[in-house]
Amino acid sequence: MTQPTPATHKVDIRRLDGTTHSADKGYLEMKDPSVIRMADGSYQMYCSLGTSVTQQWVVGRFAATHPGGPWQELPHAEIENVEGAEVCAPAVMLSQKDGKPLFEMYVQTTCFSPGGVIAYATSEDGQHFTGAEKPAMRCADLTEEDRKNIMSLYDVGMSEFDLNGKTVECMVFSGYRRVGCGDVFMSLREKPAEGGQNGAWSQPKLVLKQEDVPFHNRPDSDNFEWGLEGVKIDKLADDAYLMTGVCFLDLPNEARGTRQRVFFAAAASPEGPYVPMRTPIEPTAYPEGKGENGHPDTIDMGDMLGLLYQERAGEGKPWHLRYTAFKKADLVAEIRAALRPAAPAVGHKPPTI
Numbered sequence: 513m514t515q516p517t518p519a520t521h522k523v524d525i526r527r528l529d530g531t532t533h534s535a536d537k538g539y540l541e542m543k544d545p546s547v548i549r550m551a552d553g554s555y556q557m558y559c560s561l562g563t564s565v566t567q568q569w570v571v572g573r574f575a576a577t578h579p580g581g582p583w584q585e586l587p588h589a590e591i592e593n594v595e596g597a598e599v600c601a602p603a604v605m606l607s608q609k610d611g612k613p614l615f616e617m618y619v620q621t622t623c624f625s626p627g628g629v630i631a632y633a634t635s636e637d638g639q640h641f642t643g644a645e646k647p648a649m650r651c652a653d654l655t656e657e658d659r660k661n662i663m664s665l666y667d668v669g670m671s672e673f674d675l676n677g678k679t680v681e682c683m684v685f686s687g688y689r690r691v692g693c694g695d696v697f698m699s700l701r702e703k704p705a706e707g708g709q710n711g712a713w714s715q716p717k718l719v720l721k722q723e724d725v726p727f728h729n730r731p732d733s734d735n736f737e738w739g740l741e742g743v744k745i746d747k748l749a750d751d752a753y754l755m756t757g758v759c760f761l762d763l764p765n766e767a768r769g770t771r772q773r774v775f776f777a778a779a780a781s782p783e784g785p786y787v788p789m790r791t792p793i794e795p796t797a798y799p800e801g802k803g804e805n806g807h808p809d810t811i812d813m814g815d816m817l818g819l820l821y822q823e824r825a826g827e828g829k830p831w832h833l834r835y836t837a838f839k840k841a842d843l844v845a846e847i848r849a850a851l852r853p854a855a856p857a858v859g860h861k862p863p864t865i
Contacts, residue, residue, distance in 0.1 A: 515790070515792065515842070515846065517792070517793065517794045518792070518793070518836045518837065518838060519836065520793065520796070520834045520835065520836040521580065521834060521835060521836075522796075522832060522833070522834050523580065523581040523582070523583060523820070523832070523833040523834060523835050524581045524582035524583070525542065525574070525581070525582070525583050525585065525832075525833070526582055526583065526584045526585060527585050528585045528586075528587070540562070540563040540565075540830045541560075541561070541562060541563055541564060541830045541831040541832070542559050542560070542561060542572070542822065542831060542832055542833050543559060543560040543600075543601070543806075543807060543822045543831045544559055544560040544600065544601040544602070544667075544742070544807045544822065545557050545558070545559045545807070545808075545809045545820045545821070545822070545833060546558045546559065546602050546603050546604045546670075546809050547579050547809050547811050547818075547820055548604050548605065548606045548615075549606070549811075549812075550606070551613065553577075554575060554576065554577050555575070555576050555577070555578070555579050555811075556573060556574065556575055556586075556604075556638060557573070557574040557575075557576070557579075557583060557820070558571055558572065558573055558589060558602045558604045558617070559571070559572050559574070559602075559833070560572070560600035560601055560602075561588065562600070563830075564830075564831070567597075567598060567624070569598060569599070569600035570588045570589070570600070571588060571589040571591065571599070571600060571602050571617075571619070572585065572588045572589070573585070573586040573587065573588055573589055573638065573639065574586060579811045579813075579818045579820050579835060580818070580820075580835040580837075581833075581835065583833075586639070587639055588639075589602075589617070589635075589638075589639055589640075589641055590639060590640050590641065591617070591619070591633055591641045591642075591643065592633075592640075592641065592642050592643060593633070593642055593643035593644075594619065594621065594631045594633055594641075594643035595621065596620070596621025596622045596628065596631075597621075597622045597624065597625060598620065598621070598622045598623050598624065598666075599619055599620070599621055599631070600619070600620065601619065601620050601623070601666070601667050601668070601742075601807070602617050602618065602619045603617070603618045603619070603668045603669050603670040603744075604616065604617050604618075604670075605618075605670050605672070605681070607706070608706045608707075609706065609707055610707060612636060613636065613638070614634060614635075614636065615634065615635040615636070615637075615638045615641070616632070616633075616634055617632070617633045617634070617635070617641050618630055618631070618632055618648055618668045618670055618683065619631050619633065619668070620665070620666040620667055620668060620685075621647075621666075622664065622666065623664075623666040623667065623691075624691055625664065625691070626663040626664050627651070627663070627664055628664035628665050628666050629647035629648075629649065629650045629651075629665055630647055630648045630649040630650075630665055630666075630668045630683070630685055631643055631644075631647045631648065632644045632646075632647060632648040648668075648683065648713070649665055649668075649683065649685065649699065649713065649716065650665070651663070651664065651665060651687070653699075653713070653715065653716060654687065654697070654715070654716055655715060655716075658687070658697075658716070658718060661689050662687035662688065662689060662695075663688060663689065663690065664687070664688050664691075665685050665686070665687050665688075665697075666685065666686055666688070666694070666741070667685060667686045667694070667741040667742055667743070667807075668683060668684070668685040669683070669684045669685070669742070669743050669744035669745070669757075669809075670682070670683055670684075670744070671744055671745055671746055671747075671810075672703055673746070673747035673782075674747070675700075675747075675782065678702050678703075679702070679703040680700050680701065680702055680703060680782075681700065681701055681702075681703050682698065682699075682700055682745050682782055683698070683699045683700075683713065684696060684697065684698045684699075684719075684743045684744060684745055684755075685697055685716075685743070686739065686740060686741045686743065687716075687718075688739060689731070692737075692738045692739055693722070693731050693736075693738075693739045694722075694738075694739035694740055694741055695718060695720065695721045695722055695739065695740060696718070696719050696720040696721075696740050696743050696755075696757065696786075697716040697717065697718055697719065698716065698717055698719045698745065698782065698783065698784075699713040699714050699715070699716040699717070700713070700714045700782065700783075701713045701714060717783055717784075719755075719779075719783065719784040719785075719786055720740060720743075720755070720757075720777060720784070720786045720788075722739055722740055724786075724788065725740065725759055725775070725777075725788045726788060727759065727761060727762060727775070727788070727790075727791065728740065728759040728760060728761070728762065728775075728788075729760045729761065729762045729763075729771070730762065733762075734765075735762070735763065735764055735765050737760045737765075737768060737771055738760045738772070739760075740757055740758065740759055741757065741758045741806075741807070742756075742757050742758035742806060742807035742808065743755060743756065743757035743758070744756050744757070744808075744809065744810055745782055746810050746812075746817070747782070748817070748840055748843055748844050748847065749844045749847075751780045751848065751851075752778070752780070752843075752844045752847040752848060753778070753779045753780065753781065753782055753847070754776060754777075754778065754810075754817075754843055754847060755776065755777040755778070755779065755786050756774065756775070756776060756808050756810055756819070757774070757775055757777070757808075758772060758773070758774060758775065758806040758807055758808075759772075759773055759775045759788075759791070760772055760773070761773055761791075768827050769803060769804060769824075769826040769827025769828070769829075770795070770801075770802060770803060770804050770826060770827075771804060772804035772805065772806045773791035773793070773795075773804065773805060773806070774791060774792060774793050774805055774806060774808045774819070774821055775788060775789075775790070775791050775792075776788075776789040776790055776791075776792055776843075776846075777789060778846070778847035778850040778851055779847075779851070780851055787850045787851060789846065789847075789850050792838070793805055793819075793821070793836065795823060796823060796825075796834070798825035798826070799825075800825040800826050800829065801825070801826055802826075803823060803824045803825040803826040803829060804823070804824060804826075805821055805822065805823040805834070806821065806822050806823075807821060807822050808820065808821035808822075809821070813837060815839065815840055815841070816837040816838065816839060816840065817837065817838050817839075817840050817843060818835065818836075818837045819835065819836050819837065819838065820833060820834075820835050821833070821834055821835075821836075822834075
């Protein structure tokens with residue numbers, strides 16, 4: 513099913529002093545957005561702020577009345593008791609505890625080293641977070657078979673939805689076989705009632721391997737650049753689950769800086785199997801040429817599904833954020849079509865059992 517490329521726009525960012533963002537004001541790049549809806553209907557965004565050159569990042573905070581912006585910068589998040597070389601790419605959830613807001617942050621500790629975990633930290637004000645004694649997910653939590661292949665976890669995405677009459681939380685993350693070679697894992701748990709204790713996460717399941725994405729570069733190929741990452745799962749209907757994430761197109765090494773893309777995959781249940789569908793957003797044409805896009809977050813906008821994602825004009829160019837939206841009804845129809853068994857060829861006889 514061919515779908516038109518949606519209209520997109522660059523997100524306007526306002527710094528703390530009210531001026532427009534520019535490269536000389538303390539950071540060069542914005543990546544890995546995570547958006548939550550506040551009780552008053554406004555939005556807060558958490559994201560990675562820093563530079564890809566040195567891989568030095570903080571977790572930034574922004575506020576807006578619409579996920580398409582403009583976004584006003586807030587003092588960045590301060591995270592205690594979470595250690596790692598790349599503590600960034602957060603996934604934040606908002607709940608209630610004792611009648612007060614509770615901000616829950618799931619965040620990677622590294623993406624370039626072995627032994628990375630998905631840390632968990634909480635905050636009452638959305639700025640000052642304290643890490644839990646134990647991480648939310650470790651390699652040790654994987655199945656015995658997966659532990660043989662996976663050396664580190666990173667790039668977590670969080671969502672919640674109704675499943676079999678219960679509200680469940682869904683955690684997805686990349687587990688990498690070697691640095692930069694990640695597959696997608698998923699874990700579920702029932703969401704506790706307000707003030708209740710969190711239960712245990714289900715043992716993570718490998719739900720999408722790189723080899724199963726036909727437009728993604730092959731891990732054993734000479735032109736391999738990077739693995740699957742930046743994933744989230746949304747329930748759009750009882751039989752329609754949408755995975756959004758990041759892949760790298762199977763293009764020559766010379767195309768580096770233009771290969772990263774947001775992708776869609778479809779499933780009839782959160783545990784899959786997932787059928788990769790397409791890369792829905794063409795990069796913007798910049799004076800430097802077409803670049804690449806990646807790490808999206810989805811936002812429920814009623815009949816529409818908002819998508820806030822990162823983009824850059826090519827290799828070495830700074831990442832910024834863009835926004836677009838899709839009609840949910842169209843996505844549900846596309847998912848169902850992708851999952852529908854292919855009709856047998858004319859003259860084909862089904863096998864005799």
